Amino acid sequence: MIEIVYILCLRQLKHYWRSKARLIGSLGQPLLFMIAFGYGFGPMYAIASGGASFTDFLAPGIITMAILYTAIFSGLEIIWDRQFGFLKETMVAPISRTEIMIGKTFGGAIIAMIQGLFMLSMTYLFGFRIPSLGSFLMGLIFMFLIAIFFSGLGLTLASKMEDMQGFQMILNFLIMPIFFLSGALFPLKNLPNAINLISKLNPLTYGVDGLRGSIAGVSTSFGIYNDLVAMGALSVLICTIGIMLFLKIEA
């Protein structure tokens, strides 16, 4: 089991490492957001909040963004494999679909973590500082859970799809509301009730809240441990659904 998960992850890492365009491209957008929003809204936020630092608020959101994009797009790998025939090689091997789903989810999550950690080190340049080692470790757990959840979600969606363009369209349609209504860019406190409700149904809200609470020391809306339980439970749920759908794939 462990070795099979390992080889599936290793293959994904090799793909990632050998595609330099993907490596750089998926970091461009979060960086742009960091600069545009950081400098654009920073002063306004400082006035409105009575002197709080917007960088402290924004940095966890941008790290989340880098993870979200990379993780959810790891579903592309399956569609890619199907188009180029490699999926058959994996599907007729004497391994279970559960192993395939877990291996691919971890592979996607590890790559997303690398992107997230790279983004975290970039925020250092913008003056973002993590208060302690403990909060860094807590932050790592949240980053990992966000990565697992969205990697699992991407794979679950991809298991039902055949064409790359369609998959990309659906993801773009999904990612924007998930990202904007997660509290990554602005506080959710004073939103209208309807939007507030939607944001509470958004899994990423708990990821952002928990990550912000742990690495930025900003007070959280739901409490770090509640966030942890919510993200953990959602990750297990999505992987279970993914495994069930994987069982139905015919190569």
Next chain:
Amino acid sequence: MQNILVVQSLTKKFDDFTAVNDISFNVEKGSIFAFLGPNGAGKSTTIKMLTTVLKPTSGEISINGFDVLKEQSKARESFGIVFQDSSLDEVLTAYENMVYHAVVYKVPKKERAERIQKALEIVGLCDRWNDYVKNYSGGMKRRLEIARALVHFPQILFLDEPTVGLDPQTRNAIWSHIRKLNEEQKMTVFLTTHYMEEAEAIANNVAIIDHGKIIEFGTVEEIKRRTKTKLLEEAFLKLTGRDIRDDNNGSNKQKMMRGLGRMR
């Protein structure tokens, strides 16, 4: 002679169309078995069911004594397959493709390097083991796929159109690798091909399928004698008719017409 593959009353239906209709046959251990038929006759559907890619509607398949439906993992460990279309990862090197295969087929870690090297030797790719697959030619990719299918020591090797789209020299080389494999390693080979003269030259036993039914079964000589022909190709034409087939069978045609209706 022991049978390595036993197929009984195998049937596959897609909606109201029967692609494979109650076929039964055996493949002897150590033989080369050619499974022939015109396009759309049910060849690919059959090979997909034999290799666990498709679930049969009814019937039984046993490979190396394992029931393909009930003991899927054991059955999968018992065969190697080279698909009609490439199934290599082109971003990886040849060796990395082989290692991936060895791991998912649970080849013990200590034996991996040696087995991979041996398999690459059989198909003559030892000097190119560290190249990216995307830099390989069509014939080299095919040979690599055959080598890959050998790493877990299968009892039977399925080859779905192994020489399609290749030049005559490469085709020749591939068949000689396959023959060597059969003679030296005693590997049972199950193959499909469009080239009748190639099937005639290499196969011990032949089954001809048309409209989802096996219409002829036996050695090449037996078939030629029964159909009173000199070449397997002539026998094939006599049995299946000379009209041109395409992959559009009846149900596909209906589907296409429905699709056209929707477009209007």
